[in-house]
Amino acid sequence: MPELPEVETTRRGIEPHVAGRIIQRVEVRDGRLRWPVPPDLSAKLEGRPIGGVGRRGKYLLFDAGAGTLLAHLGMSGSLRITDPAVPPRKHDHVDFLLEGGACLRYHDPRRFGCLLWVEGDAAAHPLLAELGVEPFSPEFGGAYLHRRARGRAAAVKAFIMDSHLVVGVGNIYASEALFMAGIHPGREAGSISARRYGRLAQAIVEVLQAAIAQGGTTLRDFVNEAGRPGYFQQTLNVYGREGEPCKACGTTIRSERIGQRASCYCPRCQR
Structure with a gap:
């Protein structure tokens, strides 16, 4: 999609x-x-x-x-x-x-x-x-995520993919941002510190900006307005790479079901 x-x-x-x-x-x-x-x-x-x-x-x-x-x-x-x-x-x-x-x-x-x-x-x-904040808006940031996560037992990946919280963080971009921030996708949202949420918010923005700059992510159906596919998929670190070595440390990328979605992560880089 x-x-x-x-x-x-x-x-x-x-x-x-x-x-x-x-x-x-x-x-x-x-x-x-x-x-x-x-x-x-x-x-x-x-x-x-x-x-x-x-x-x-x-x-x-x-x-x-x-x-x-x-x-x-x-x-x-x-x-x-x-x-x-x-x-x-x-x-x-x-x-x-x-x-x-x-x-x-x-x-x-x-x-x-x-x-x-x-x-x-x-x-x-x-x-x-009922849509949440835009990730490029002034309202979005680590403090916003930390405040909204208080008392939340849901996995952080499902938390940031909630469109009532923030829009546009789909499965691919959530996986990549969590890798960039060094956060395990299954960690409870309410257990993450404000400092780590600051890194995660920055990673979300950077991942989305990089994908926009490269024309989106090539999926089976997507092409841009000129009929050309996007190329961000060539730079993915974890999404779709189960069983392959982590580009940062060489550890085998794992996958588990989180919120009924396949979630790839590096067990060494993400805690």
Whole structure:
């Protein structure tokens, strides 16, 4: 599933092509996504300029003045800038034809994404209202994590992956940040010191920033807005490396189930 770095990579890639452009036509070939595409989406968007493209967690927000187009890529979706003359593929469900001739095309083989119209304050929408802080925001840091972890017996990996606490720390990035911070993923969240949470918060930010800089992590389905895969996977230290030697100390990487997710870690580097 595309995570925060993949979504942010998409946002940065498409915004220069759509910001300030008028949506001239919306073509919905198949609106059967996770939630049906609103039948009046074309009427809501056609003739309106896109003021900019924001992101909240893994959602993209297209500012259309009178409302917001809320987009989620689901498990296999993508938004790409293309020439409208390029024939649509089987799972190219929606086209947004833009002033100047470009086309923003939504592709989603598994149909778990969404394209919704939101009027009023988009932050108050039920899909966004309960989300935690952004990892790049001033509110996020070691003190925030330490305060929220008090009395928590859950594993620290499950704790930092809770989107009600902080958004965007998926399985891959949680595993890599915990390795960078030297913290075992199964340690109780409430047992970790403020100092170690400071290192963990910094590691989360650094891992996410590195993934964004390298275009996200290549998974089976993900490609960025230009149709190219990300390359962050080439630099992974523990995720997906069970049985391989740790790049730092040579100890064999182990894996165990934590919060119903496979969690790879180095038993020597992470305590």
